[in-house]
Amino acid sequence: MSCWDTVQMYALRSLGYGERLLPRDDFTICQQVTLIGSGMMWNVYFGVLALAAGFFLATALALGKASPQLWLRKPAQWFIFVFRGSPLFIQFFFAYFAFLSLKQLSPLFDPFSSAWMGALVVLFLNTAAYSGEIFHGALMSVPKGDMEAADAYGFTGWARFRKITWPTMLRLAWPAYTNEAIFLFHATTLVFFSGFPARQQKGDALYYANYFADKTFNPFIPYPILAGYFILVTLVIIGVFGLVNRRLNRHLPVARKMRMRLRAPLMR
Amino acid sequence: MEAAILTACADPSTLSGLSWLVCYLTTGKHMAFYGSFGTVLLLLAVTAPVALGFGFAAAMAARSRIWPLSWFGRGYIAIVRGVPDIAFFLFFVIALDQFFEWLRHEVKCPDWDQPVWQGNDFVVCSAAKLPLNNSAQWVHEAYGFSLAVITFAIVFGAFAANVLYGAMRAVPRAQLETAEAYGMTQRQTFWRILVPQMWVYALPGLSNLWMVLIKATPLLFLLGVEDIVYWARELGGSKTAKFTDYPHGDWRMWYFLALLVFYLAFTWVSEKVLNRLMARLTHGQATVGGEAQRKTVGKAA
Amino acid sequence: MKNILIGTAALAMLATAALAESHSVVRLGTEGAYPPYNFINDAGEVDGFERELGDELCKRAELTCEWTTNDWDSIIPNLTSGNYDAIIAGMSITDERKDVIDFTQNYTPPSPSAFAAMSADLDLESAVISAQTGTIQAAHVTSMGGATLLEFANPDETIAAVKNGEADAVMADKDFLIPVVEESGGDMSFVGEDVALGGGIGMGFRKSDPELREKFDTAIQSMKDDGTLNALIVKHLGEDSPKF
Structure with missing residues (x-):
């Protein structure tokens, strides 16, 4: 059987298409690369959607935490504290328990005990908390002068936020936010590992890597393959976020751009 | 006290209510659970400085003018940061253990004629075993623990290196130029000017790293260390009367709740301490430092 | 960096200080989460059918044994890389596993x-x-x-x-x-x-370690012959469990 046949059989296995039975003997490198790659689709799915949705909640949380209103500030503070203060491992555990009991109340919650929905919600809340903290930090360090200039030009309310505060906040937060994105993609490997059960052997990259390590009794091939895929994903993230960063900083003189890049702290 | 508990708990099936609970919470297994909190704290206390050391070495290597060294430092930072820590933990400890045993094997048994790899088996002479087969159980546990420390340190060292590398470059260029103008050598400039100044820039990143490190400890059980998550699962799972004197249903919820409280409390204390440290580090720094202080306190809070 | 080297060196020295001949202690690896075969009892120790069986086998083979627990997922890689010498963890004898490790004869009938x-x-x-x-x-x-x-x-x-x-x-x-x-x-x-499913439960050993496997195999045979194994099966696995 050629490698191309294997790819056709297993490339979409993680979504439930193609060959039903996973390989059981005569394991080849090609099978491992194909199936682990197939599982990567789930990691990308969780990562991209959680990040995209989390971005908006994070902005809201940052504004909430910076708000002078107590009833806005306290919930935002607590949300960020709880989700940043506890391991994702434990969050998955509680979420799975909670979703199972909600399921008894209404069939509306049925999808939540499956990974595609339930784990996505947990990852979304988790990344929103971490990004919210990063955005809050950035919001606090928006230069006073920028705001005064905005006032002088007559910007108020929504327009001031949309045109001045928000872009500056993003610009300041971007290096740390890039790190958060990388961490989030790494965190997606926990979904099937500790959180949610895998149904019909449809799992993420780590699930298949684990499967092969288990069947071949040799961890030294599947896990490095998994690592290779993640290094690729990380490079893509750094590339894409770098482009956005360039766009966010396009109005700055070169020297200041350099300084921005160098001050990048690791936030998470 | 202990003796009193032991006699009172001799037959738990006759107990009820609070006395049952007291007996239940003082079983040997629970003692091991409480002990594992110490294990986790010890791991954090040991790993943090070691990882910082790895990070510092790697950041220095990455800055080096000798290209193989710089290439190595950058490669280490990029690769380890790019890989999820679980994937690393799942195979790296076995590899590290084999590496150490292989080194000892080469030294201790030079006239061993069989291959180290025999099919799937990794075989070294028994004098090269780490720890030796007949050493006490605690030696095995201590060895497993140190492997875990090294693995954690290698992973988090890469992140620390990234932070320190950024911090070294954030120290204003003018400071270094002034040092050179005063006739300091490269070495002196690095150790006397750059290193003392970079910590202010590095601390926000490092304190975040500390928070991530705390939250990575539930993965310890992957490294073969019986940590709090291992015991919480073990104790919380439902127990039938046949295998324990204290049968109960699925109590994992309560045990995990205890872990949640532990982690939240630990995070809270860490935040307080780190904020204080940051305030202290920036104290007395020039106006730029004051400005930086205002910013970083906002970030870390 | 330095600290860790010193630490490792210290450990290595400790390990060497406790010197003795090889295999004087045999390390038995189990999961500790599969009652009645093996589980952690209230005192925090390995207990169950395999605990009692393993201790008896070690006695008959005149070996000193130590118990250690390991996650099920990595129980075979850790055996082959030498972190313990035998698996006794309710592991069924299958062809897949036989490719990588050797089993003793089964100590429970195919159940x-x-x-x-x-x-x-x-x-x-x-x-x-x-x-x-x-x-x-x-x-x-x-x-x-x-x-x-x-x-x-x-x-x-x-x-x-x-x-x-x-x-x-x-x-x-x-x-x-x-x-x-x-x-x-x-x-x-x-x-x-x-x-x-499977061919009964057996103890697993490294392929490169046939002498040790032989010793345990003989011990299992002697327990089968004098009926003590059946008595253990009844005691831990119940009257209805198949016997030899």
Whole structure:
């Protein structure tokens, strides 16, 4: 059987298409690369959607935490504290328990005990908390002068936020936010590992890597393959976020751009 | 006290209510659970400085003018940061253990004629075993623990290196130029000017790293260390009367709740301490430092 | 960096200081989460059928044994890389595993695997069935046609999934399920036919370690011959469990 046949059989296995039975003997490198790659689709799915949705909640949380209103500030503070203060491992555990009991109340919650929905919600809340903290930090360090200039030009309310505060906040937060994105993609490997059960052997990259390590009794091939895929994903993230960063900083003189890049702290 | 508990708990099936609970919470297994909190704290206390050391070495290597060294430092930072820590933990400890045993094997048994790899088996002479087969159980546990420390340190060292590398470059260029103008050598400039100044820039990143490190400890059980998550699962799972004197249903919820409280409390204390440290580090720094202080306190809070 | 080197060196010296000849201590690896075969008792020690069996075998083979627990997932790689010398963890003898490690003769007869569910009239062919990842039962469910496999990392979770309705049935060794079904107060019952999987449970050894395997094999044979093994099976696995 050629490698191309294997790819056709297993490339979409993680979504439930193609060959039903996973390989059981005569394991080849090609099978491992194909199936682990197939599982990567789930990691990308969780990562991209959680990040995209989390971005908006994070902005809201940052504004909430910076708000002078107590009833806005306290919930935002607590949300960020709880989700940043506890391991994702434990969050998955509680979420799975909670979703199972909600399921008894209404069939509306049925999808939540499956990974595609339930784990996505947990990852979304988790990344929103971490990004919210990063955005809050950035919001606090928006230069006073920028705001005064905005006032002088007559910007108020929504327009001031949309045109001045928000872009500056993003610009300041971007290096740390890039790190958060990388961490989030790494965190997606926990979904099937500790959180949610895998149904019909449809799992993420780590699930298949684990499967092969288990069947071949040799961890030294599947896990490095998994690592290779993640290094690729990380490079893509750094590339894409770098482009956005360039766009966010396009109005700055070169020297200041350099300084921005160098001050990048690791936030998470 | 202990003796009193032991006699009172001799037959738990006759107990009820609070006395049952007291007996239940003082079983040997629970003692091991409480002990594992110490294990986790010890791991954090040991790993943090070691990882910082790895990070510092790697950041220095990455800055080096000798290209193989710089290439190595950058490669280490990029690769380890790019890989999820679980994937690393799942195979790296076995590899590290084999590496150490292989080194000892080469030294201790030079006239061993069989291959180290025999099919799937990794075989070294028994004098090269780490720890030796007949050493006490605690030696095995201590060895497993140190492997875990090294693995954690290698992973988090890469992140620390990234932070320190950024911090070294954030120290204003003018400071270094002034040092050179005063006739300091490269070495002196690095150790006397750059290193003392970079910590202010590095601390926000490092304190975040500390928070991530705390939250990575539930993965310890992957490294073969019986940590709090291992015991919480073990104790919380439902127990039938046949295998324990204290049968109960699925109590994992309560045990995990205890872990949640532990982690939240630990995070809270860490935040307080780190904020204080940051305030202290920036104290007395020039106006730029004051400005930086205002910013970083906002970030870390 | 320096600290860790010193630490490792210190440990290495400690280990060397405790010198003695090879194999004077045999390390037995088990999972500690699979009653009645092996579990951690209230005192925090390994207990169960295999604890008693292992201790008796070591006595007969005149070996000093130490128990150690390891996660099921990595139990075989850790044996082959030499972190312990034998696996005694309710591990069924299968061809797949025989490619990598050697087994002694079985110390339980091929015992059936069974399905347990909350309702007795379940159609297994279209059910969602939970099993522990990497077990022969999980492999069996994937080959059952219409059944859906739901995998969990440890045996407790497979039972919990049936109780909370996530799975319709659980598949595991019958000996593991018997106490679960008995204790459930009638909620759970066995469904469908028992399935014979694997060639019984044996101890696993490195292929490069035939002498040690030989010693345990002889000890198991002697326990079979004088009937003590059957007595142990009855004591831990119950009257109904198959005997030699």
